[in-house]
Amino acid sequence: MHSLVSMRVFCLVAELKSFATAAQRLRISPAMASKHVMQLEKRLGTRLLNRTSRRVSLSESGVLYFEQARQMLDSLDEVEAAVSNATVVPHGTLRLTAPVWMANAMFAGVLANYQARYPDVRLDVDLGGRMVNLVEEGFDLALRATGAPDEALIARPITKVAFHMVGAPAYLDRAGRPTKPADLAGRSLLHYALYPGESFSFAGEHGTETVKLNPVLRSGNETLLHMAALEGMGLAFLPKWLVAEDIAAGRLEHVMPGQVLFEGKLFAVYPSRKYLSAKVRTFIDFVAADRRMR
Template identity: 35%
Template sequence: MDLNESAVFVKVVQMKSFSAAARQLGLPTSTVSTRVARLERRLGVTLLQRTTRRLSLTELGEIYFHHAAAGLGHMLEAEAAVTASIGEPTGRLRVTAPTDLGDTILVGLLERLRRSYPRIDVDLSLTESYLDLVAEGVDVAIRAGELRDSTLIAKRVGIACWALFSSPDYLDAAPPLASPRGLRRHRCLQFTSFGKSQWTLSNRKDSVTVPMDGNLIVNDLGVIRLLTQRGQGIGILPTYICREDIEAGRLVRVLPNWEARADPVHLVYPRQRFVPPKLRAFMDVAASELSGLLNG
């Protein structure tokens, strides 16, 4: 019995693609296909139905996948249980985070992790997609907003508050602004995540939707921040990346009683019996770093 064949088969089913499984495993696609075919010959059954567009499990394939995936999961847990109590945290950790989390918060987290645990290698992927952590082989995710997957282990680390900011120079030359509806008289720097046609702001009592003219729409948070600093208008930014700008006088908060959004931020990872040392180390550092920035 070649357990590599079973492991490759399980990964192909999880990724729903030979080529995607090959990328995850670091193998040529031809090798992945050969190992699955060899497994089928050894068992004397067809496990996967292949077409040009998709893969589907046969009835026997479903049975084999169920048991093989469970068995491989137990083997990984066994290794994690052994390594959890020995040595320094080490190995590659795959992390995903939303693109709009901000460079400052991620750079600070990575710097602190590398200082504390230099033998942990990090593969960080920034994406707007809500990845399936198990299928994509991701160890841990930083997620903002309400969680969708109740099967994941989640640790809440704070609230990401998004509010209105501008430079003092812009406000000195612009019309007075006393309420959200007054934004119609201002240049608004629109971050794509908040919509192309309107902004919705709220305080503890009311919610106001302000139509936008779409004069400038950008899908990169860093660009919005720089434009705001340079007096090009009013932008919606997360408060945690604006603290240094406020202290240095580059930005001021506009309509401080109003905010655009307040998202809970969690660290999430797949449920497992034994948490590997590298994941535990990341969770400790990330929880401390993020809670300090988001709640400070």
């Protein structure tokens, strides 16, 4: 029994969590699919899949083997396509991690359009807000807003991301609308936990001005800060994509719109390896070309 074929069968069973569905897609019997996986487990000397009458799941060893095998098969497909001048159709599961604030209608539209163009790709998106280890945790790709991407990874710039200062009309009616940096001193701040301090520097009439705000809420979750801003709890610095609709609808106001405190870049970040799978390459190209990301 060919080990490479068995590896492909195992990976598809792991992705679909079903021997029957994987067998149907591969046009083999479920018994043959099971035989391939058992042969692989016998050769490796470890159980890769936990099987019950209702579900199939990866064992601890299976998680490690699946991620390495999937990357190897993707790279092999790319090499064979390059040699034969054939076009590889993107397929499989694309595991993506991105910032919490990308849980918005615009990015959902980008995902929907990508999946419509490449229906054989299943999207597994993590918006947990933590800095994941792409290799160890088996992610294909990360979208990260940063000024200094990890040098151990490949990073392709996608677009600029501006963070605007916003506040609800109710809060601004109560506290006043700042027109210059000095007006911000002591204002209620919805503080993003990854920003190290409570003082912020702005370009004022007489050069750089630094003011200290009053953090009334601190969180590393931009969604919570967004909701608190809508409730009139204070001022927040949030990505334009997250607040654009609220500003247009009047639920939030752009405070001192001439001031952009943060303007970083959104990068597509992926492990440094020679052959990039079709699903990763097409996703990066698709996102970079989408006008909504500008």
